[in-house]
Amino acid sequence: MSEYTAPLKDISFLLKHVVGLDEVGKLPGCEEVTEDLVEAILSEAGKFAAEVIAPLNRPGDIEGAQIHDGKVTTPKGFKEAYWKYVEGGWSLIKGPVHYGGQGLPHIVATPVAEMLGSANMAFKLCPLLTGGAIEALEQHGSQALKDTYLANMVAGKWTGTMNLTEPQAGSDLAQVRTKAIPQGDGTYKLSGQKIFITYGEHDYTENIIHLVLARVEGAPEGVKGISLFVVPKFLVNADGSIGARNDVKCASIEHKLGIHASPTCVMMYGEEGGAIGYPVGEINRGLEYMFVMMNAARLGVGLEGVSISERAYQHALVWARERVQGRPTVPVPASLGTAPKSVPIIYHPDVKRMLMTMRAYTEAARALIYWTSKCLDVAELSADASEKRMNQALVDLMIPIVKGWSTEVGIEATSLGVQVHGGMGFIEETGAAQYYRDARISAIYEGTTGIQALDLVGRKVGKEGGATAKALIAEMRKLLPPLQAASDTNLRAMAVSLKRGIDEFERATDWIVTVFRDNPGAVNAGCVHYLKLAGTVSGAWIMARSAMVAAEMLSKNEGDADFLKAKLITARFFSDHILPFADGYAQAVVAGADSVLQMEEAYF
Numbered sequence: 001m002s003e004y005t006a007p008l009k010d011i012s013f014l015l016k017h018v019v020g021l022d023e024v025g026k027l028p029g030c031e032e033v034t035e036d037l038v039e040a041i042l043s044e045a046g047k048f049a050a051e052v053i054a055p056l057n058r059p060g061d062i063e064g065a066q067i068h069d070g071k072v073t074t075p076k077g078f079k080e081a082y083w084k085y086v087e088g089g090w091s092l093i094k095g096p097v098h099y100g101g102q103g104l105p106h107i108v109a110t111p112v113a114e115m116l117g118s119a120n121m122a123f124k125l126c127p128l129l130t131g132g133a134i135e136a137l138e139q140h141g142s143q144a145l146k147d148t149y150l151a152n153m154v155a156g157k158w159t160g161t162m163n164l165t166e167p168q169a170g171s172d173l174a175q176v177r178t179k180a181i182p183q184g185d186g187t188y189k190l191s192g193q194k195i196f197i198t199y200g201e202h203d204y205t206e207n208i209i210h211l212v213l214a215r216v217e218g219a220p221e222g223v224k225g226i227s228l229f230v231v232p233k234f235l236v237n238a239d240g241s242i243g244a245r246n247d248v249k250c251a252s253i254e255h256k257l258g259i260h261a262s263p264t265c266v267m268m269y270g271e272e273g274g275a276i277g278y279p280v281g282e283i284n285r286g287l288e289y290m291f292v293m294m295n296a297a298r299l300g301v302g303l304e305g306v307s308i309s310e311r312a313y314q315h316a317l318v319w320a321r322e323r324v325q326g327r328p329t330v331p332v333p334a335s336l337g338t339a340p341k342s343v344p345i346i347y348h349p350d351v352k353r354m355l356m357t358m359r360a361y362t363e364a365a366r367a368l369i370y371w372t373s374k375c376l377d378v379a380e381l382s383a384d385a386s387e388k389r390m391n392q393a394l395v396d397l398m399i400p401i402v403k404g405w406s407t408e409v410g411i412e413a414t415s416l417g418v419q420v421h422g423g424m425g426f427i428e429e430t431g432a433a434q435y436y437r438d439a440r441i442s443a444i445y446e447g448t449t450g451i452q453a454l455d456l457v458g459r460k461v462g463k464e465g466g467a468t469a470k471a472l473i474a475e476m477r478k479l480l481p482p483l484q485a486a487s488d489t490n491l492r493a494m495a496v497s498l499k500r501g502i503d504e505f506e507r508a509t510d511w512i513v514t515v516f517r518d519n520p521g522a523v524n525a526g527c528v529h530y531l532k533l534a535g536t537v538s539g540a541w542i543m544a545r546s547a548m549v550a551a552e553m554l555s556k557n558e559g560d561a562d563f564l565k566a567k568l569i570t571a572r573f574f575s576d577h578i579l580p581f582a583d584g585y586a587q588a589v590v591a592g593a594d595s596v597l598q599m600e601e602a603y604f
């Protein structure tokens with residue numbers, strides 16, 4: 001079985017030296033968020049993830065969630081682990097203080113979630129969705145709804161779900177058909193079918209609070225006629241106790257490529273007269289409210305790319321140190337003998353390249369997501385209106401990038417993890433294959449990479465004339481002079497590639513701004529390339545920032561020299577081996593539309 005070690009040193013380096021934990025500590029309400037407190041929380045979270053949750057990952061994959069007579073059970077040990085999670089207070093981290101939560105900022109909650117996801121992605125999904133449901137209710141629910149549900153959800157006694165998808169309504173939520181009929185007393189009766197609902201039914205808790213998109217009878221067609229409802233599995237009595245069973249049930253669960261331990265449910269609403277639902281906010285504004293939940297969830301799913309890459313990397317590294325094959329082509333330590341006939345595969349440059357690619361993707365995506373979390377904290381908590389606005393704009397731009405890019409590179413990293421294992425990577429008992437299978441869904445749910453890219457080029461770049469992307473590009477350019485002036489040769493080499501990458505990002509952004517209004521189809525033909533371009537260049541930028549800190553600390557003999565050298569070299573690797581793809585992405589954006597648009601449907 002593969003072990004998981006929480007990468008606390010990497011996390012702490014990033015928080016302290018690269019993404020600005022201290023800035024968050026200065027925000028109103030965050031006075032207690034000190035380095036010491038955060039370190040203590042993260043070290044406990046890492047221990048919990050490694051010791052309690054990680055050992056269930058592989059057995060959970062083999063056993064999977066089950067359904068018998070409508071009752072869904074999670075694999076052996078999951079329910080007990082969930083209650084340890086609750087008793088350890090982990091569900092409280094981000095929850096609102098007024099309802100018993102600790103109200104800690106995103107910059108703290110994000111690394112905790114990362115470690116849970118590395119330990120066991122299927123397990124982590126339940127808290128992820130509950131967190132999204134809490135956020136949507138907190139922001140848009142009536143006082144009565146909040147008072148009825150939030151304390152138990154924050155405490156982890158009840159879990160939450162997100163019910164958007166229907167057989168005919170996936171990426172296109174305008175097609176939602178679930179019906180809601182007003183009962184005249186403020187409640188509605190819902191009927192319809194939802195599919196693919198994560199943790200729609202399970203055995204962890206006594207109640208499950210579903211947030212459901214539905215259409216009130218007579219509502220306008222399309223997205224303007226969609227409303228959001230709370231539909232509890234069990235109704236809640238006036239005194240807060242559990243009441244009658246609501247008319248919602250799980251009809252079946254899906255057999256899937258990965259995340260086997262997470263039940264993916266077909267949910268039937270109103271087969272016996274109507275499921276009682278309570279509207280969240282105003283009728284017909286449901287999609288807008290659900291977007292609150294989706295943004296939090298998109299950041300969380302982007303983080304899954306980091307979690308799963310980290311776990312796959314740790315696994316592949318152990319293998320590469322143990323598996324002995326082939327003569328070395330580079331000098332090897334004397335301990336391996338003089339002219340050894342075969343050496344551990346980690347000494348082969350191509351295997352090093354694979355491991356370094358996994359590591360570079362993981363570090364860059366982690367840094368970008370932590371930085372976005374910091375921007376989110378500033379946007380939510382800053383007392384300065386213009387700082388708030390600027391950070392919110394950055395978050396809006398970065399959400400599709402980190403969701404789309406981090407999950408795509410997560411697939412690549414886990415695929416490399418299989419490759420490092422050779423044939424044994426393809427054999428399930430090694431465990432590497434599970435990460436690859438689990439990673440695959442992250443680029444699909446919460447909006448596919450294609451949908452994230454459409455959001456990026458349309459709502460984010462096209463509509464605002466590229467203003468925020470240009471602001472980010474200007475920020476990135478500020479790093480060039482200190483990189484160019486550095487005494488370290490790695491940093492100077494990185495300055496050359498980074499400048500070129502930023503120029504390409506700007507060229508593609510300008511092209512989109514010019515073309516989007518008159519020819520959105522041409523922009524959309526290359527939108528995923530643009531998303532990858534944005535992720536690659538932003539990743540290189542944040543890696544270069546991390547490398548500058550490492551170089552400075554090394555020059556002052558501060559910190560752990562091997563750790564800092566690895567940071568510097570990994571950033572240089574990103575710059576040499578991954579950033580050059582930016583040229584290709586940019587070229588495909590600005591010159592790739594013709595072939596896509598010429599190909600008529602009949603030619604396929």
Ligand SMILES: Cc1cc2nc3c(=O)[nH]c(=O)nc-3n(C[C@H](O)[C@H](O)[C@H](O)COP(=O)(O)OP(=O)(O)OC[C@H]3O[C@@H](n4cnc5c(N)ncnc54)[C@H](O)[C@@H]3O)c2cc1C
Pocket residue numbers: 162163164165169170171172195196197198199256264441444445446447448449450451454
């Ligand atoms: C394991 C799992 C868990 C899930 N959990 C949940 C959950 O908890 N709650 C929930 O509500 N849903 C959930 N989903 C549903 C998930 O969010 C959807 O599957 C996803 O959004 C894609 O929708 P779809 O499957 O209908 O694909 P489609 O929308 O049919 O997309 C098919 C392909 O077409 C592309 N495409 C679609 N529209 C466009 C367009 N306009 N322009 C360009 N390309 C387009 C897509 O990018 C994709 O490549 C889950 C799904 C799975 C498999």
